[in-house]
Amino acid sequence: xxxxxxxxxxxxxxxxxxxxxxxxxxxxxxxxxxxxxxxxxxxxxxxxxxxxxxxxxxxxxxxxxxxxxxxxxxxxxxxxxxxxxxxxxxxxxxxxxxxxxxxxxxxxxxxxxxxxxxxxxxxxxxxxxxxxxxxxxxxxxxxxxxxxxxxxxxxxxxxxxxxxxxxxxxxxxxxxxxxxxxxxxxxxxxxxxxxxxxxxxxxxxxxxxxxxxxxxxxxxxxxxxxxxxxxxxxxxxxxxxxxxxxxxxxxxxxxxxxxxxxxxxxxxxxxxxxxxxxxxxxxxxxxxxxxxxxxxxxxxxxxxxxxxxxxxxxxxxxxxxxxxxxxxxxxxxxxxxxxxxxxxxxxxxxxxxxxxxxxxxxxxxxxxxxxxxxxxxxxxxxxxxxxxxxxxxxxx
Numbered sequence: 362x363x364x365x366x367x368x369x370x371x372x373x374x375x376x377x378x379x380x381x382x383x384x385x386x387x388x389x390x391x392x393x394x395x396x397x398x399x400x401x402x403x404x405x406x407x408x409x410x411x412x413x414x415x416x417x418x419x420x421x422x423x424x425x426x427x428x429x430x431x432x433x434x435x436x437x438x439x440x441x442x443x444x445x446x447x448x449x450x451x452x453x454x455x456x457x458x459x460x461x462x463x464x465x466x467x468x469x470x471x472x473x474x475x476x477x478x479x480x481x482x483x484x485x486x487x488x489x490x491x492x493x494x495x496x497x498x499x500x501x502x503x504x505x506x507x508x509x510x511x512x513x514x515x516x517x518x519x520x521x522x523x524x525x526x527x528x529x530x531x532x533x534x535x536x537x538x539x540x541x542x543x544x545x546x547x548x549x550x551x552x553x554x555x556x557x558x559x560x561x562x563x564x565x566x567x568x569x570x571x572x573x574x575x576x577x578x579x580x581x582x583x584x585x586x587x588x589x590x591x592x593x594x595x596x597x598x599x600x601x602x603x604x605x606x607x608x609x610x611x612x613x614x615x616x617x618x619x620x621x622x623x624x625x626x627x628x629x630x631x632x633x634x635x636x637x638x639x640x641x642x643x644x645x646x647x648x649x650x651x652x653x654x655x656x657x658x659x660x661x662x663x664x665x666x667x668x669x670x671x672x673x674x675x676x677x678x679x680x681x682x683x684x685x686x687x688x689x690x691x692x693x694x695x696x697x698x699x700x701x702x703x704x705x706x707x708x709x710x711x712x713x714x715x716x717x718x719x720x721x722x723x724x725x726x727x728x729x730x731x732x733x734x735x736x737x738x739x740x741x742x743x744x745x746x747x748x749x750x751x752x753x754x755x756x757x
Contacts, residue, residue: 379496387412426443524604571600637671685698
C-alpha cells in the first residue's frame with residue numbers, strides 16, 4: 362500500500378503543477394506498458410476487459426472496471442464503479458469526468474513521445490466526446506517512477522566498473538593476438554567479453570557490439586559466428602557493451618569505447634574523436650551547471666547542446682540517434698531520454714535517475730566514433746559520472 366500511496370501522492374503533485382484535473386489510466390488487455398506496472402496488478406489476474414483508474418488532482422481515486430472482473434483493482438484505494446455494456450461504460454465515464462476540462466492519459470500529441478503513447482484513437486475519441494481535453498501523462502509517469510535506491514546506485518557503479526574493465530581487457534587481448542600474429546575476429550572478442558561478464562556473475566540482455574572499420578559506422582552492428590570480420594593491424598575498433606549484476610533490482614551500465622590497432626590514429630579519426638569528446642562534455646557541463654544553480658534540465662535540452670558542436674562542424678547528418686537514454690533494470694529504461702532528434706522529450710532529468718550520454722558520428726563505408734558514459738543523479742542532487750569516460754584514443 363505504501364508504493365500505491367507514493368504513486369498517488371507523486372501523481373497529484375504533477376497534476377497540480379500542470380494545472381490538470383486528473384490522470385485517467387486506461388488499459389485493455391495489458392496494452393498500457395507504461396502505466397499499468399504502476400498499478401501493481403498481480404500477474405495471475407486475468408485482464409480481458411477494459412479498465413480505468415482515475416487519480417484526481419484532489420479527492421479520492423475512482424476504479425472503473427468491468428462487471429465480470431470487479432476485483433481487478435481491489436488492492437488500490439478509491440471507490441469502485443463497474444460497467445458491463447458499452448452504453449454503461451459511456452455513462453460511467455460521463456459521470457466520472459463531469460466538470461473536468463483537462464486530463465492526462467498515455468497519449469503523446471503528434472507522436473512526440475511514441476514510447477509513452479498507449480491509448481488507442483477510438484478511446485481518445487470517446488473521452489473527447491465528453492468535452493475533455495486530453496494531454497500527455499508524461500509528467501505524471503515521470504513523477505511516479507520509483508526512486509532508485511542506494512543499492513541500485515551501487516549496483517550501477519559496479520556494472521559500469523565491470524563494463525569498463527571488460528573493454529580494457531578486450532583491447533589488451535586484441536593487442537596480444539596482433540603482437541603474436543594470431544588470428545582474431547570481432548566475434549572472438551564478443552565471446553571474450555561475454556565470458557568476462559559470466560565470470561563476474563553479471564548478465565546482459567544481448568551480446569555487445571564489437572566492430573571494426575566500416576562496421577563501426579553501423580550503430581547497432583552485432584557480429585555473429587557466421588558474419589564477423591577479422592581484426593588486423595591498422596583497424597579502427599569500437600566496443601559497445603552493457604551488463605548488470607545478477608540480482609533483483611540491479612541496474613544496468615551501458616558504455617562505449619574506441620581504439621586503433623596502430624601506433625597512432627589517422628588525422629580524421631583523431632578529429633572526429635575530439636569532436637565527440639567536445640559534444641559529450643558539453644552535455645555533462647549543462648547538466649552540472651543546472652544542478653549547481655538549482656534549475657531544472659530537460660532531456661531535449663541536453664540533446665541540443667550535445668548536437669550543436671557536431672552540426673557546427675558539418676557532421677550533423679551523420680549523428681543518427683539521440684544523445685542518450687534512461688537506464689534502469691533494463692538497458693533502455695522508461696525515464697527521460699536525452700532526445701530532441703528521434704523524439705521531442707520534454708521530461709525533466711530527476712534526482713534518482715540514471716542515463717547514458719553517447720554522441721556519435723557515423724561515416725558510411727568508412728568508420729564511426731561513439732563514446733558513451735553514464736550519469737547517476739543522486740537524491741541529493743549530485744551528478745555521478747560512471748564508466749571511465751574516454752578522453753584519449755586507445756592505441757594497440
